[in-house]
Amino acid sequence: MELDDPTFRFGTEPVVHLRGAVALLGRVPALAGVDLDVDRRRIVLLRGANGAGKTTLLRALAGLVPITSGEAVVLGVDLRDDRRAVRHRVGLLAHGTGLYDELTVADNVYFWTRAARADMADAEAAMTQLGLDGRLRDVAVGRLSTGQRRRTSLACLLARRPELWLLDEPHAGLDKDGRDIVDALVRDAAAAGATIILSSHELDRSIELADEIVTLGGGVALDEGVGGGDGHVD
Amino acid sequence: MVMLTDAWLIARKDLKLEIRSRVAINQVMPFALLVLVLFAFALDPDRGLLEKATPGLYWIAVLFSGLLAMQRAFSLEAADGVTDALRLSGLSPAGIYLGKTLSVAVQLLVLEVLLGIGVAVLYGTSITGWLLLLVTIVVATAAISTAGTLFGVVAAGLRVRETLLPLLLLPVLAPVLIGATRAFESALSGTPSEGWPWVGLMSVFAVVYAVAGIFGFGPLMEES
Numbered sequence: 016m017e018l019d020d021p022t023f024r025f026g027t028e029p030v031v032h033l034r035g036a037v038a039l040l041g042r043v044p045a046l047a048g049v050d051l052d053v054d055r056r057r058i059v060l061l062r063g064a065n066g067a068g069k070t071t072l073l074r075a076l077a078g079l080v081p082i083t084s085g086e087a088v089v090l091g092v093d094l095r096d097d098r099r100a101v102r103h104r105v106g107l108l109a110h111g112t113g114l115y116d117e118l119t120v121a122d123n124v125y126f127w128t129r130a131a132r133a134d135m136a137d138a139e140a141a142m143t144q145l146g147l148d149g150r151l152r153d154v155a156v157g158r159l160s161t162g163q164r165r166r167t168s169l170a171c172l173l174a175r176r177p178e179l180w181l182l183d184e185p186h187a188g189l190d191k192d193g194r195d196i197v198d199a200l201v202r203d204a205a206a207a208g209a210t211i212i213l214s215s216h217e218l219d220r221s222i223e224l225a226d227e228i229v230t231l232g233g234g235v236a237l238d239e240g241v242g243g244g245d246g247h248v249d
Numbered sequence: 250m251v252m253l254t255d256a257w258l259i260a261r262k263d264l265k266l267e268i269r270s271r272v273a274i275n276q277v278m279p280f281a282l283l284v285l286v287l288f289a290f291a292l293d294p295d296r297g298l299l300e301k302a303t304p305g306l307y308w309i310a311v312l313f314s315g316l317l318a319m320q321r322a323f324s325l326e327a328a329d330g331v332t333d334a335l336r337l338s339g340l341s342p343a344g345i346y347l348g349k350t351l352s353v354a355v356q357l358l359v360l361e362v363l364l365g366i367g368v369a370v371l372y373g374t375s376i377t378g379w380l381l382l383l384v385t386i387v388v389a390t391a392a393i394s395t396a397g398t399l400f401g402v403v404a405a406g407l408r409v410r411e412t413l414l415p416l417l418l419l420p421v422l423a424p425v426l427i428g429a430t431r432a433f434e435s436a437l438s439g440t441p442s443e444g445w446p447w448v449g450l451m452s453v454f455a456v457v458y459a460v461a462g463i464f465g466f467g468p469l470m471e472e473s
Contacts, residue, residue, distance in 0.1 A: 069271065112329050115325065116329075
């Protein structure tokens, strides 16, 4: 499924453009001047030790953490002018599930799909792709295992069809089948026109998946390299 | 139009969560009835006083029990990254505000009907002035839920929200408590004309907080 926005379907400008981007958590600079450019359809792995700034960078790109200085443009939106404007176009898989425990898997996926004004057929397709279309669809999320919750969160993200996927430890809590499904979804999304930025401590798997690797440390990008993906941009 | 669609989506979700979790049925409503019973125990020796104080006791019970419902409305969103998911959802903040207000209002209305039955049975209050009573319930419910939802999001981002919300909200709702009590007194004493100005006051209160919520909920949600 191709993304519908002609700007980024055919555009050449980077999906993410950061220059000297600074973000504060309290008074501490969690991002201390990050430079990063990510083109459309790329899969980028962020790696680094705990506290390197990976999660803050993903949240800043989602418009959840304000950029206090530097340049920050995501999907053509200047985050320093209006970071809310980009939010409905990105999908963030965070540490929290973003799910309501008392609602069923289907209730949650339908709710977040409707909230994003996405097609309900995509909600059904997403549950099928994540293996949630059987008996699990009517089970309350509070009764699911960690891996099943993770898959439900991914189904919510997938159904929204975001242009930019921001995945914070997407393999965490998943078994091998689940991890394979995540990798397949990421590759399919990139092939369909989306851009993916993920952080992971599952380095063997993630390096193989990524087109580019960015190493973060102390809130800055220390190094950039090439991943094991084909690196091809249409 | 988008705002109303979003409001309906949020209200349906919140009410479905309440029905599934049964917190309102198993905790809020028994608490409300318990408050009525305790008032009855405290004032029972003077049956006349109990009947005379019915309007005030009724609305105090509504406020105390309503606080639980309002805290619950925001604790739902505080769990496991849901607040961030709401921010990213594309739902309009005004729609989220109106949806949560509607959900709280529906729960309060159910609670008020139950408490109405409670005062009739426990306090022996004879119900008169139906029109004024019903309009007062609707308007006071709107006033409590519009202000409660706005202050709920203020408190939502704070670690001490459970204790802070009553401290913030109860003084703000004092005019509603006074207005609803006076209107009920007028209805029950057979002088409804004296109650309508209080209904007008509560209507203004509800409109002011609804407008403040529609425009202020977004920035407040950013801080929560």
